[in-house]
Amino acid sequence: MKRTLTTLGVIIAATAAGAAWYSESSKPQRSGELTLAHLDAPVTVRYDERGVPHIQAANEADMYRALGFVHAQDRLFQMEMLRRLARGELAEALGARLVDTDRLFRTLGIRAHADDYARKMDMNSPAAKALLAYLDGINQFQGSRPAPVEFDLLGIEKRPFTVEDTLSVAGYMAYSFAAAFRTEPVLTYVRDELGADYLKAFDLEWHPEGVVGQTLATNDWNDLSRLARLSQQALVEAGLPQFEGSNAWAVSGRRTASGKPLLAGDPHIRFAVPAVWYEAQLSYPGFNLYGHHQALNPTASLGHNERFAWSLTMFQNDDLDLIAEKSNPDNPQQVWYQGRWVDLEQREETIRVKDGEPITLTLRRSAHGPIINDALGAAAGKTPIAMWWAFLETENPILDAFYQLNRANTLDKARTAAEKIHAPGLNVIWANADGDIGWWAAAKLAQRPDGVNPYFILDGSSAAADKPGFLPFSANPQEENPERGYIVSANYQPQSPTGVAIPGYYNLPDRGQRLNQKLAQADVKWDLNNSQALQLDPGTGYAPRLLAPILDELRTAATGEREQQLVEQLASWNGDHELDSVPATLFNQLAYELTNAVMRDELGDAFFDSLLQTRALDVALPRLTADAGSPWWDKRGTEPVEKRADIVKVAWQASLAHLQKTFGDDSAKWIWGSAHPLTHNHPLGQQQPLDRLFNVGAFAAPGGHETPNNLSHRVGPAPWQVIYGPSTRRLIDLADGAHGLGINPVGQSGVPFDRHYADQAEAYIKGEYLPMHFSEEDVKANSRETLVLKPAN
Template identity: 40%
Template sequence: MKKLLSFLGILIFLLILGLLGFVFWQSPKYQGEITLEGLSQPADIHFDKYGIPHIYAQSEDDAYRALGYIHARERLFQLEMMRRVGSGTLAEFLGPDLVDIDKFFHTLGIPKHAKESAAAFVNQGETSWKKAADSYIAGVNAFILEDQLPVEYLLLGEKPRPYTVEDMHSIIGYMSFTFAMALKTDPLVTKMARELGSEYLKALSVQTLPEHHFIPVNYPDSLLKENLLVSSQLSELLEKLPAPILQGSNSWVISGSRTKSGKVLFANDTHIGFAAPSVWFEAHLEYPGFSFYGNHLAGVPFGLVGHSRRHSVGLTMFENDDQDFFQEKLNPANPNEIVIGDSIFPITSRKEIIQVKGQASIEFEVRETVHGPIMNPVSKEISALTNNPVSSWWVFTQEPSKALEAIYRMNHAQSLQEIADAASLIHAPGLNIMYGDAEGNIAWWAAAKLPIRSDKVHSKIFVDGSDPESQPKGWYPFTENPQSINPSSGFVASANNQPDSSRNGHFFPGYYYPGERWNRISKTITSKEDWDTENIRSLQLESINETYPKLIQFLLEEVRRDDFQDWNSALEMLTKWTGEHQLNMRSPTIFYKWLYHTLRLSMEDELGKDAFKAYLETFMMVRSNSHFITFENNPWWDKKGTDAIESRADIINEALKITLEELSSQFGKNYEEWEWKKAVVFEHPHPLGSQKPLDKIFNVKSDPVEANEEAVNKLAFDLNGEGIYKVTSGPAMRILLDFGNVEESISVLPTGNSGNRFSKHYADQKELFTKGKYRSQLMNEQEIKEKAKGKITLLPKP
């Protein structure tokens, strides 16, 4: 027995020793010297307390080569997931469960578009942005060749192939797809219009309503340039995506007339699906003539958000409608042709091959009309609506992407005009470009190519593809796009809400949010003239929704109090709710479940369970709630299949009864115990975390946060009947910068800067994030070197 125990003890010791050795081998080192192929001169990388690399190089080529190497070392598996989603090669890497996603992306045309964009990028010649991208790619591949790969590759039994410029455009394509709200929304709106009729749509906010908040525009003549008019079941799939979806954002830029320093103050918090690692990788680059602190997507060498010492650039989603679906009319004499007016056009086809891990490859056909790919085979929502082909006309696939050039130009810009010129290169996805500089300029541009539609086209209902008058009619010039340059208000802000009319008086349709965040931002900024990075934090961290307390008052007016005498104190508490979402409050716990059941009892009988669930996941639900509940002639209240005609009061009271019963069962009969924190779950999922027990290893669990819908600090969740709300998206960083002292700018990430599970920087910012704290974005060379927690010197190979 003693010998057995001794043997077991030695075995456990050796296992622990082996595990520690493996962890040490896998952990990225933040100290030492590394030789890097292609480097012309030594480059130093100083790592601060949070593992953010500060790269000092002697040339642009060396700087981007170093960035590519260190970005791959910290985020290679994230890069792998992003490029495989965009290139339609997930099944090759993860197995047959992902075949349908690959088919969807190939049909939509993102891999094809990536090839075309990469070719156009190369054909431009040796531009500065191509040279920088090539250097970055070389750095990524240098790390891949080292073969010290992240543990995820070991678990999957895979190795990465070399990184390419086509992969880079695949990642940009995936980013653009995540903005494409039409794929979720338009089939649902078309279903409502066809099966229920216009009266049902009137109770919703299919388009922006007059009571919503609009972003003001201000067009400066100084930036005008000649720009002529030219012609020219998804939710289930998305749940399988191993990469975060970009969903919204806030940004505001305040002029010196409203700040304590007298200089521009810049704020940005992009709203993206939470994941481990979080989407942004921070890096600071310095080489002669260039200094920039950026937030980078995996695989992209230029910072989509970032700042130099003289300018800062941020972004939010424009949410413009850039995708239409054309229901085609087949030629009766030839099913491989469509009819438009008196003309006949062929349906073309191309073969796509999907490699599948552990199985034979799959060949399938993608058919296309003059409008775009036919989506019926890969969209259950579309195929359920019609047997006729439905083609996707999407702005993104209409021309090669110039996003890399645009972002490079923004990083290197020296003036307001250069930013405007760069923004004009972005054709899709629609982005609100936010800008501020040391000279005192502030600006916002809605960057996208905006299509001209016929008045006959409803942008969220399938278009009659056979009508000649309903065809795309060209583009509005970029100078007509909504924008605001140095407005007299002293600030610009965007929060995914509807921009005011363009210069030509046109309200461009989109999937905009109601503007409650924008309104809070606007009212708060204009209330003071001494803003700085200290006192503006409370706005960025605010969890107040001013609309929902008004809505709950309306609901309470419909309550038959005699039926709820045992709950008088709980209902009285609701009357005092100010719209905050503090964790010890009970009002949010009651409100969201009550809202869910009110909508469910109203809509599920008409839509069915699947379509109702889809409705809850669209922008339309968020911006329709108030209108839906207060709309006097709302036909949704009456239940299908009952003899009685149900009223609004009937539905609201039934929903309240169910809500109180369920919460009593869930949290106890004393409503004082229904604290919001008990209903909120906050976890950052890793692509492998869906497989137990890997969730315990890779997922990052955080303390509950003040989950909310449409507060400035938007921490979103899907409304559901369970009454447990998993926070799915929110600020992917929180940046505050005052040009009174750029080197004192601050930010925070939801998890950490490293994607390596064994790095100490994998989740070292999660507590800062949940507690509403920040850390410095260091740019001062002396401070960086004095405070550095590690230094790697990259040396040229002899």
């Protein structure tokens, strides 16, 4: 027994020592010296207390090569997963369950488009040279350092990162913006299967021109429903960033305490581990920028220095149309286009599957775009549904755009850079120390024939699906130095200076209106402190607006003193989603139960679930509660005709029953902090026990759906997992641009067990801000480790 215990102890000690060694070997090296080929001179990388690298190089190529190396140290697995998702290669690493996701992304054409775009790129352009140097740094790290632990767990073999990978990831980002893919099938179903009276709730004009001319069969509707669900599932299961919305504002010096412009920005993105942004300060003689970078992109998507700063929000213009093609009954590989039968283009691609046989896909394309129901394989219905997508149809020199934006210190330079962003649509909000502020809704806006409503599936056999061209950039919504002294961007529908309509899947105006209401206060001088309070505002006017028309019916539905008290709490509630709020919990459960009772019977489970993922529902709910005569209130399959009061009563009772079952009978304990947790999920953390190793959280989260502090969840029953929110919070006063404030939702590092993997998570959820060190004095004072990258020769 003694020998056995001794042996066991040795094994345990050896295993622990091996695990510790393995863990340490895969962590980033942030001190000492390393050799990096192709450098012209040594590069110094100083890491601050948050693990942010401050890179000093002798020239531009060395700077971007060093960025690639240190970015890969912290985020190589994120880079690998993003390129695999975008290029339809996840099944090769994760197995057969990701085949459907790979098939979808192959069908979208992102991979083929990226490969074609790379062949046409001018590799001598400054942006291309920056990308090549950056990718060289990534590949040198990958070739010389231990693989991340996730590579070993999944058996991923290292292979070089390419220009095509970067361009494919740009396509994935654009696709994650494309709300039309998940919205148009639902809206078309409502119009064609339920009728115009039901469509009124969605606040869309009724346009009979230019929509599907033929009757869709049941299996075609099933296709559209499955595609909408597959689209959403692909983004969720990959555990990777999905862009959802954003806040940003710029305030001129006339309205700030410092007398110089102030920029605030917090892009709203799906939470994940690692976080989407990689912070780094980059400098060489004549260039100095603190930037927030996306994986596989050398240029900063968000950035600032002492002279200028910018942030981004989603434009949310509709740059994707679904088009029902008319098939030739004598030849299913032909469709009717511009007065004749035209052959569909075809190509084959192969999906490699871990522990399985390769799968060969036959992918088709019409003149309008990829046939997206090919993503369903042999189960697809008879009607080919094409996808016209601006990302595939424009020049889209987005690498050049952001290369220039990283250097845009004047209005003219910023405007010129923004004009090069074609897809996805982005709002660029910009300010400089000279006193200028500007906003450009950057996108190539498609022209559509008169009378065509792109919110519905279009008829490919008519001219309605064709695009005569694109509008000039001067027609894009934009402002420069407005008289009111500030600019707000919060995903609501903007106005074109030419008055042209710009279709899109915009967010409700409530969040933007709340920000505008605060920023319009003439007696307030804005600084970093009150700007923090505005970014962290947990309130919304949406909830009181939705509740107001049905409060009397709720009072009638409530039985007993305690229920009456709960109704009165809702009636007096201002919409703030504080951690200790009971009305916030009650309202969000009631919103779901109302939706469920009103819409599921008409839509069926599949389309109902799809609707819950769209912004169209946000528009519909307040309109429904305000319209007692809407046909939605009558339940199908029941003999009596239900009224609004009947459904409100059903929803109220169901809300109470669910909250009692979930949180107990004491309604005082139904507080928002208990019902609204945030967990940052790693792609490998979806299974136990790996969730305990890789995920971060859970944290009780304030804020909520469409509050300025947009820690948001999907409409559904309690508890509500926070899905997306501010991916960073940044504040830069250009009177002192060297001392901006920011925060990362989790940590700078994507390497499990590294000290910077989750070291900002608690500060983030508490609403704290941390300095973004920029000046030489601050960087030197806050450097914790220094890595020197030396030339190989």
